[in-house]
Amino acid sequence: xxxxxxxxxxxxxxxxxxxxxxxxxxxxxxxxxxxxxxxxxxxxxxxxxxxxxxxxxxxxxxxxxxxxxxxxxxxxxxxxxxxxxxxxxxxxxxxxxxxxxxxxxxxxxxxxxxxxxxxxxxxxxxxxxxxxxxxxxxxxxxxxxxxxxxxxxxxxxxxxxxxxxxxxxxxxxxxxxxxxxxxxxxxxxxxxxxxxxxxxxxxxxxxxxxxxxxxxxxxxxxxxxxxxxxxxxxxxxxxxxxxxxxxxxxxxxxxxxxxxxxxxxxxxxxxxxxxxxxxxxxxxxxxxxxxxxxxxxxxxxxxxxxxxxxxxxxxxxxxxxxxxxxxxxxxxxxxxxxxxxxxxxxxxxxxxxxxxxxxxxxxxxxxxxxxxxxxxxxxxxxxxxxxxxxxxxxxxxxxxxxxxxxxxxxxxxxxxxxxxxxxxxxxxxxxxxxxxxxxxxxxxxxxxxxxxxxxxxxxxxxxxxxxxxxxxxxxxxxxxxxxxxxxxxxxxxxxxxxxxxxxxxxxxxxxxxxxxxxxxxxxxxxxxxxxxxxxxxxxxxxxxxxxxxxxxxxxxxxxxxxxxxxxxxxxxxxxxxxxxxxxxxxxxxxxxxxxxxxxxxxxxxxxxxxxxxxxxxxxxxxxxxxxxxxxxxxxxxxxxxxxxxxxxxxxxxxxxxxxxxxxxxxxxxxxxxxxxxxxxxxxxxxxxxxxxxxxxx
Amino acid sequence: xxxxxxxxxxxxxxxxxxxxxxxxxxxxxxxxxxxxxxxxxxxxxxxxxxxxxxxxxxxxxxxxxxxxxxxxxxxxxxxxxxxxxxxxxxxxxxxxxxxxxxxxxxxxxxxxxxxxxxxxxxxxxxxxxxxxxxxxxxxxxxxxxxxxxxxxxxxxxxxxxxxxxxxxxxxxxxxxxxxxxxxxxxxxx
Numbered sequence: 002x003x004x005x006x007x008x009x010x011x012x013x014x015x016x017x018x019x020x021x022x023x024x025x026x027x028x029x030x031x032x033x034x035x036x037x038x039x040x041x042x043x044x045x046x047x048x049x050x051x052x053x054x055x056x057x058x059x060x061x062x063x064x065x066x067x068x069x070x071x072x073x074x075x076x077x078x079x080x081x082x083x084x085x086x087x088x089x090x091x092x093x094x095x096x097x098x099x100x101x102x103x104x105x106x107x108x109x110x111x112x113x114x115x116x117x118x119x120x121x122x123x124x125x126x127x128x129x130x131x132x133x134x135x136x137x138x139x140x141x142x143x144x145x146x147x148x149x150x151x152x153x154x155x156x157x158x159x160x161x162x163x164x165x166x167x168x169x170x171x172x173x174x175x176x177x178x179x180x181x182x183x184x185x186x187x188x189x190x191x192x193x194x195x196x197x198x199x200x201x202x203x204x205x206x207x208x209x210x211x212x213x214x215x216x217x218x219x220x221x222x223x224x225x226x227x228x229x230x231x232x233x234x235x236x237x238x239x240x241x242x243x244x245x246x247x248x249x250x251x252x253x254x255x256x257x258x259x260x261x262x263x264x265x266x267x268x269x270x271x272x273x274x275x276x277x278x279x280x281x282x283x284x285x286x287x288x289x290x291x292x293x294x295x296x297x298x299x300x301x302x303x304x305x306x307x308x309x310x311x312x313x314x315x316x317x318x319x320x321x322x323x324x325x326x327x328x329x330x331x332x333x334x335x336x337x338x339x340x341x342x343x344x345x346x347x348x349x350x351x352x353x354x355x356x357x358x359x360x361x362x363x364x365x366x367x368x369x370x371x372x373x374x375x376x377x378x379x380x381x382x383x384x385x386x387x388x389x390x391x392x393x394x395x396x397x398x399x400x401x402x403x404x405x406x407x408x409x410x411x412x413x414x415x416x417x418x419x420x421x422x423x424x425x426x427x428x429x430x431x432x433x434x435x436x437x438x439x440x441x442x443x444x445x446x447x448x449x450x451x452x453x454x455x456x457x458x459x460x461x462x463x464x465x466x467x468x469x470x471x472x473x474x475x476x477x478x479x480x481x482x483x484x485x486x487x488x489x490x491x492x493x494x495x496x497x498x499x500x501x502x503x504x505x506x507x508x509x510x511x512x513x514x515x516x517x518x519x520x521x522x523x524x525x526x527x528x529x530x531x532x533x534x535x536x537x538x539x540x541x542x543x544x545x546x547x548x549x550x551x552x553x554x555x556x557x558x559x560x561x562x563x564x565x566x567x568x569x570x571x572x573x574x575x576x577x578x579x580x581x582x583x584x585x586x587x588x589x590x591x592x593x594x595x596x597x598x599x600x601x602x603x604x605x606x607x608x609x610x611x612x613x614x615x616x617x618x619x620x621x622x623x624x625x626x627x628x629x630x631x632x633x634x635x636x637x638x639x640x641x642x643x644x645x646x647x648x649x650x651x652x653x654x655x656x657x658x659x660x661x662x663x664x665x666x667x668x669x670x671x672x673x674x675x676x677x678x679x680x681x682x683x684x685x686x687x688x689x690x691x692x693x694x695x696x697x698x
Numbered sequence: 699x700x701x702x703x704x705x706x707x708x709x710x711x712x713x714x715x716x717x718x719x720x721x722x723x724x725x726x727x728x729x730x731x732x733x734x735x736x737x738x739x740x741x742x743x744x745x746x747x748x749x750x751x752x753x754x755x756x757x758x759x760x761x762x763x764x765x766x767x768x769x770x771x772x773x774x775x776x777x778x779x780x781x782x783x784x785x786x787x788x789x790x791x792x793x794x795x796x797x798x799x800x801x802x803x804x805x806x807x808x809x810x811x812x813x814x815x816x817x818x819x820x821x822x823x824x825x826x827x828x829x830x831x832x833x834x835x836x837x838x839x840x841x842x843x844x845x846x847x848x849x850x851x852x853x854x855x856x857x858x859x860x861x862x863x864x865x866x867x868x869x870x871x872x873x874x875x876x877x878x879x880x881x882x883x884x885x886x887x
Binding site: 094097098099100101103104105107108111112149152153156157166169170174301302303304305306308309310311312313314315316317318319321322323326327329330333334337340 | 758789793799852855
């Protein structure tokens with residue numbers, strides 16, 4: 002018996018053509034309904050002897066035999082029904098692409114529906130509001146066409162599509178998902194870059210005071226000698242430090258340029274705006290993913306899913322296909338075995354003990370790495386006090402190198418420890434990811450705490466320097482002439498003015514250095530761990546005792562979860578530091594761009610498809626959730642410093658204010674009319690704000 | 699209507715955009731790849747039909763264990779020989795595209811897995827399905843004992859009305875709760 006997959010059979014194309022002249026072919030129920038409608042209309046129009054109360058007056062034309070109806074003869078309800086039929090046809094056209102019919106049938110239905118809509122749509126518009134209706138219809142058509150063209154254009158604009166498709170066909174969709182995630186991150190960073198570059202860096206560079214005009218914008222005399230050295234520039238000191246790249250360069254003048262661009266306000270709002278935008282994008286993507294994917298961790302259809310959904314249709318490479326066959330077979334056999342085997346109860350105490358031991362070891366590792374970082378940061382502060390030139394390269398970059406090395410070796414250690422635990426591989430993977438996450442988080446926060454110590458140190462220094470500056474200024478004026486108070490102003494070169502310490506720039510510099518060293522470590526590990534290894538295995542295989550390709554080193558596999566975590570943490574550092582170093586999004590954009598090409602090349606050249614293919618189910622939303630947590634945790638320190646610490650008196654757009662967010666208050670008072678600030682002060686009454694927030698939640 | 703020699707008519711293009719989940723570039727690319735599969739003389743034919751063996755040389759389908767079933771399902775030829783016209787090809791790409799809905803993908807997946815075309819997945823279909831998935835060679839196949847166990851487990855899970863077969867709605871119920879299905883059931887040219 003042939004299954005009726007479509008509604009009554011695919012009829013002949015010729016036949017359909019003939020019938021199009023009439024109301025056209027309908028499907029099952031529609032046919033009856035339409036006949037009834039048709040007859041009703043004929044009856045109603047024929048039985049009209051007295052004039053209808055239609056809008057157009059009394060053209061009493063007969064219905065001709067073809068079934069064409071003149072709308073003027075119809076009463077308003079029938080007009081409504083006709084309008085409904087037209088709308089129904091329009092909906093049918095929209096839904097056609099989701100129907101599992103062959104193309105011929107869809108084409109036939111499309112054409113007859115379009116004919117119907119065209120014939121009656123224009124006619125429906127007669128009478129009252131006809132021009133408006135026709136206009137509305139035309140605008141809707143134009144809008145739909147525009148939307149479709151825009152969709153086409155957007156798909157054409159997506160970069161790197163061919164690269165990712167190649168990777169998909171060689172490695173399957175799990176490896177490709179990393180690159181899709183990288184591309185998505187790139188687009189976010191593009192927007193962040195646009196905001197910081199366009200609204201902060203460019204106005205200051207174009208319209209602010211130029212380099213060398215005021216003290217904060219000039220390299221101090223003491224540092225001038227080495228300001229152009231490559232080593233100093235690489236460390237982001239010298240000329241790099243006194244430029245739009247860092248917080249300290251910006252002037253606190255309220256409005257700059259000929260159109261009175263409010264620089265400090267813009268700086269503050271861009272900082273807030275980048276965070277808000279990131280939250281919005283991440284949450285929106287999470288919501289979209291949650292809608293699309295089904296309920297993730299349901300184990301009730303284990304076997305059926307293995308059967309029906311395990312093949313990856315994107316695979317186009319025979320070697321990958323063979324790997325996939327092997328992995329599917331293994332997973333079937335394992336699942337059958339697991340189902341059959343009764344749980345062996347005898348070793349449960351040993352297993353539990355081993356698991357507790359493993360967790361204890363991991364905690365020790367985490368604590369150890371946290372302490373190491375703290376120790377190293379304090380040491381580097383001591384070095385800074387001694388003067389950086391006295392120490393070797395290692396000692397100067399100790400902090401960053403230690404953090405990157407820890408990030409590289411500790412996960413391997415966790416891997417080894419996890420063999421004690423004897424978990425199912427998918428569960429073990431989740432534990433591993435959780436531990437790496439805790440490691441990175443711990444390291445980052447220890448780093449921040451150490452940084453806070455440095456900030457406090459600088460603030461104490463500030464008080465001393467302030468005192469010194471007043472003494473110095475007094476001595477200047479005393480020296481030139483003590484008779485009149487209207488002594489001629491003394492011109493001192495800005496490089497000679499004693500400078501206050503700038504903790505914000507220091508923070509920005511630390512973050513930039515950290516990101517650079519992190520990037521370098523990643524690339525070097527990639528080159529050595531993947532590329533060099535592949536080269537060695539390939540060429541030494543001829544003259545080695547055992548088969549290098551099948552045995553010990555062999556080619557490396559692409560570590561999806563490790564790379565995704567690295568990307569997420571990198572982004573967290575950007576979010577943390579972007580307020581103090583506006584150059585960070587630009588740097589990250591460059592880094593992601595290079596990473597994309599480098600990793601695509603490395604994957605295709607040095608890696609082999611994974612033997613055991615693990616789709617951590619719902620991993621999409623898992624990574625998004627981690628990103629959201631990191632976003633929250635990285636904006637916390639920045640918010641804390643903005644709200645509690647007063648800005649440096651001698652640098653940055655907020656110098657001289659008590660707190661950075663005072664700039665908002667100032668803008669409200671001076672730029673907006675008086676009534677606005679009154680309204681705002683009423684609105685910011687806690688009694689009003691709290692219920693409003695509760696209502697929104 | 700079919701396609702003309704080497705160009706796709708503009709109104710056909712807009713109709714295809716309306717009726718499939720593909721964008722304009724994807725349709726044009728599909729047209730180009732399809733025409734490459736034709737012989738020189740066939741290209742001037744108004745509605746050319748490509749035999750199955752030629753379709754299976756496409757790199758996207760070559761390594762797929764279900765390639766013959768896919769061609770048979772989407773083919774509209776009377777001989778049921780799996781040959782595809784351009785419109786069949788577009789239907790194929792639309793069902794496997796990124797923006798296709800879950801309903802249409804699960805509908806076609808069911809038809810692909812239904813090896814004997816009887817409207818339900820019975821033990822014979824499931825067995826053939828498992829053999830497709832485990833590859834061609836002898837050492838990767840499951841033993842008959844394992845096969846029996848596997849099929850009975852699957853029927854336990856998915857056969858809700860316990861009639862010994864999985865019908866379309868039971869299949870769609872199982873598939874709709876899977877998070878991997880939509881992303882793995884994809885073919886892109």
